[in-house]
Amino acid sequence: MSLLEVNHLRTEFETGGNWQEAVSDISFDLAGGEALGLVGESGCGKSTVAFSLMRLLPGNARLAGGRIGFDGKDLADIGEDEMRRMRGGRIGMMFQNPMTALDPAFRIGSQIGETLQTHLDVDRKEARRMALELLRSVAIPAAEERLDAYPHELSGGMRQRAALAIAIACRPRLLIADEPTTALDVTIQAQILRLIRTLLIEERGAGVLLITHDLGVVAHTCDRVAIMYAGEIVETGTVASVFANPLHPYTQALLEAAPNARTPRGSLATIPGRVPALGMRPSGCRFRGRCAFERPDCADPSGPPRVRLDKHREVACVLHAA
Ligand SMILES: Nc1ncnc2c1ncn2[C@@H]1O[C@H](COP(=O)(O)OP(=O)(O)O)[C@@H](O)[C@H]1O
């Protein structure tokens, strides 16, 4: 049974008086106890997916269609009050900048306590006790002292651990994490990803949607992956199958560009060209112009065929059409 079922999601931004689709007809699902990586270069629409699911879109954006099934409800359709209870309650959130979750003016312990008291029936004393336990669970050293620290007294890595403590405080069924480790160095990044896996997936059977531009992060943390390009999902599958046998030329290019043991840092290959801006996308396959395997039928205005290979594996590319 799916925990999260996103169907035909569309999100638009108004720019220069026109509504432009940033997320075009995206569908995916996520079960409890698994992590799905949503990957693509900057500008592909990953954050717009996250903000759509959380209903935290900016003022010039709108959900233009689709269904977001979660907890027996359609998040695209429920009222604002109910959605507010979901956020920080059944749905935990993490962002690249931990200060999105932390208020510089309040001590760490009282911020975690506040989240607990908002969503759970606990008094201040109990909330403080739980906050201490949470700081310990995210491996913050000297947790007792950190309870009374302000965010600026912590390092970036410690702040992101504190943000994780807030995200998991109310035992969410789903964590939506948008580039949660991008600002951190590799060692700390690995520690935080490990915590996300153990605390949410292994110990609690929650589902994690992990958004990243880094395929290494996906390889270490996720069970399945969805590759996003210019507002669409172009390939999905288990991490094992997609990494062993990438089918979409964009996935192949991403993997070739990813740093690995054979590519020393600094000599990172990139994919020629860039993600087209909204309103500048080619018709047909949106990867046209950057694809090494382009052929005339890629311009077919109906777009590339979606080819399903097995339960989890799908690719949208003419090269794989039957
Ligand atoms: N507030 C906004 N107004 C207009 N366009 C936006 C806004 N936010 C993002 N976009 C555009 O939407 C597209 C997807 O952006 P985003 O979801 O941030 O991508 P990603 O997270 O994958 O880097 C980009 O073309 C971006 O320029």
Ligand SMILES: [Mg+2]
């Ligand atoms: Mg983003």
